[in-house]
Amino acid sequence: MPEANLARPPTGAKTVVAWAAFALSPLVLAAWAAVGGPPSVVPVLAMALPFGVVRRQPWAVLGLLVAELALSPLVPESHSFVRYLQIVSIDLAVGCLATVRRPRVSVGAAAAVLVAQAIVANVFPLWPGYGARGSVEAVAGLVIAWLGGNTLRLWRQNAQARRAHAAAEAVQAERLRIARELHDMVAHSIGVIAIQAGMGRRVIDTQPGEAGAALHAIEDASRDTLAGLRRMLGALRRSDAEPVAAPLGLADLDALVARSADAGLRVRLRRLGDPRPLPPEIDLSAFRIVQESVANVVRHAGTSECQVVLDQRDEELFIEVTDNGRGHVQGDGYGIPGMRERVALLRGEFSAGPRPGGGFRVTARLPTFEGAR
Template sequence: MKVGDIALAVFLAVLAVVSAGALNHMNAADRSIDLLGFALAASTALVLAVRRRWPEATLAANVVLLSTYLWLTYPYGPVMFTFSVATYSVGRYLPLNRAATATLIALVVEATHLFVHPASASGLYGLIPSTGFAIIPLAVGVMVRVNRESAERARADAIRERVSDERLRVAQEVHDVVGHGLAAIKMQADIALHLLAKKPEQAEIALKAISSTSTEALDELRATLTVVRGRAPAPGLSLLPDLTDRMSHAGVEVRLNVVGTQRALPAAVDLAGYRIVQESLTNVLKHSPVKRATVKVGYSADAVDIAVSNPANGVPVGDGFGIAGMRERVTALGGQFSAGPTAEGMFEVRAAIPAKGDA
């Protein structure tokens, strides 16, 4: 039982008893109120204390007590409101078919007092107030239940959508980290296999690079998972020198050019910029026969512009989490993204990301 339900039940019980005493002898047709009448009036309200847990049982008890009160021709009054609360409760907490059935049965039982109570209206006029005390509260209860269920479904859908977005974000982060590391490892492994028989000393250098690259990739993967758990800051554009050094060791010649005053950016913008450069350089490593790229990062007052270009020979646009993932990162932040060949014979990835304010 909830405290609010108990308080409501006690309030209606006091109201029913006080009003029954006040209305006593106001209509000569009514039976004089006595101890039994007060007990019945109070009981019709007190059963409402469990209306939320057992709405059907509450309605059944209420209609039996109320009908007995009225069959004994005690005076009408606020005691009738207890019937309304009981019918509202079945509409609020039960499926529509059960609520409607229970209310119809209760209304039929309650309406039988019209045949014996001398103060009731005759004929169909007597059914009007009885029906109003039942149908209107039932309809209100059903509407409240439907609205609440709709709100709960909307909240559940929103939670599922956020979970799905978070899974996609984690998948993109892992893809960017693992894909970058594996591409570098594969390149060094190919070099090692090619040189193993003819120049074993150079193959050893490539194998050491594989070991170093795999260690760095594992460290970045751990850092990324730590970020997902909310324990550490995500990588940002300030780490581009480290990224370009790793790519140089993997076999891609990278020239980094920063224009404007480098500043702290909002975390989402900083991470997106880093991942765009990382994924673009990984594509160069995997797909371009010319392992050379230029990275330009331009800082302005309200945006950061990123351009990664390399010779276009045979570089595919691709799909999956590559180009598509970069585009989604940028557009989600309200920026503009493009990727494709240029008139100068280069393949260029460009991103302009709004970055008003500092981190």
């Protein structure tokens, strides 16, 4: 156990000490008034002792301080500052109550305090010269204390609401990220599997060799998808101290091109510019954009060829995927919206739509300089 913890008193001991101080407060004040003690810090100490439990029991503290006001006749007239100190302490207790209770409760408590002060002031002046002006000062002090406490309560509520909203946004952002990853990871492989399964079914009787090749492609695509799902689940379940597996990136495009060829789609990959290491989030997003675009070609374009261009410039990465097929069906799918979300999170530009001469075109510009992130 650390030495700092050995020197720290237990919570139970702190509670006992706080309640003992609470109980000593009226005794200290009564003893000081009974002996006619000179002006000193003793009354200040007596007023401060109850505040050790004000966070847990503000009602008890307020009630004790109001009750101690009944001891005012015992205080010598030459020490009237003690009565003024009692009023200030009661105001502080009302302010503390307003920080933890609803306005209708704390306002009721403040009104009860005003009534108690009025009753005591009607029996004897709280301090020399106390009158209409003194009562106005007492009311003003109480109002100021209540306003301060209620303002602090509202500030805490707003801060808590902001934290809850930020947590909800973080959870939603993480859910969207996981949904995009799952979609982009599975969509391409499922497209390859569907095409190969259909082709194998058609030729299994007449061309067993082709059917076997289709089954082999289905096996490879399934294994790749399973490995990707295991990586994702491992990343979700790992602790912060555990190492993170290397994420996918543009270096994995060659394997993507090979899998697409198994599905009957020839992907012509062109790399332009000066290849440099990219930040992980940009590298992964670029790979997912190409993967989803190629998957859309497999599923919708009805063509056997597409072109992927990667142009790594000084401050941006340009991605273009084009095909000369029959165009894509932009319905309620998540592919294109997911790509658009990825690019927007990286403060880039994205477009997807039919080409004037036929086919479909997807472009993305991802800033790679530090100021863009």
